[in-house]
Amino acid sequence: MKLIEHARNLAYNPGVTPKQGGLPGLDVLKNVMGSLNLFGIIAAVGALVISVAIWAWGHHSGGHQAEANGKKGTAIAAGCALLMGAANGIVAFCSAMGTQVH
Template sequence: MQGAPVIAVPLAERLVHSYLAYDPGISPRDGGLPGLQVLKDIVSSINMYAIIAVVGSLCVSLIVWAWGHHSGGHQTEANGKKGAMVSCGVAIGLGAANGLVVGLTALGELVQ
């Protein structure tokens, strides 16, 4: 019995070609739902309040750091330093949040 030759295709390759190659064609669209501008305003306001809170926590941490240093309280000084470093890290994160999301979204669009 002679028929067409059977070519063995690895399972992973069959999965990629049969299931994973489907493109749903979904991408972010500005203005798709009502209230999008309101949501952007809310998130921007939350970001602003968070930045104001970080400024306050940085001021308190620096005061605790100085007080601990001048009073000889090494634990208090260390806690002030930790608070200042955490406040600076949070400030960097809040300032970079939009850029990080945009950059990672652009990176995610490259995946195929």
Template sequence: MLATEVLNHLAYDPGVAPAEGGLPGLAVLKQVVSSINLFAVIATVGALCVAGIVWAWGHHTGSHGAEAKGKQGALVAAGVALLLGAANGLVAFFSALGTQVK
């Protein structure tokens, strides 16, 4: 087998692409994932509130460890909120980027 034949064989495009309507239950799956995302956003709001309370309690009691953990929790909650909000955009961006790979 020639080297070009091997490369052509390895570069075979299977022709697979995401398509809606291929399987039953796609609408239900989208609804379930959207509900999970909403649940995570609500949990993140709760985590941010708890982190803010710990931060304030640590500050007012002079507990530098609690204050640091409250700040850390607030930053983590903010990062999680950013990721949850950007989830669709991130997946779409990297999916589109992946289609450009040849």
């Protein structure tokens, strides 16, 4: 009996879909998110420059730990920039895939 109730609850469709302009302040929120994304990308550029400098300094000075940390920082900063630049596409893709679930 509980299994049937559980299946019935899973099949329930609340009928909620994203709606453009449903709440006031949507344009402000988009501007704030865009500005935060820009600041994040600028911070990733700074982190990338610093990490590459540490990588080069560690390589030329024989500091293996500094070289390894510079490599890690470079990969992390590049990955963060990639994800922040692709944020709209990732969210749009996942949202579109979510609409396919029935």
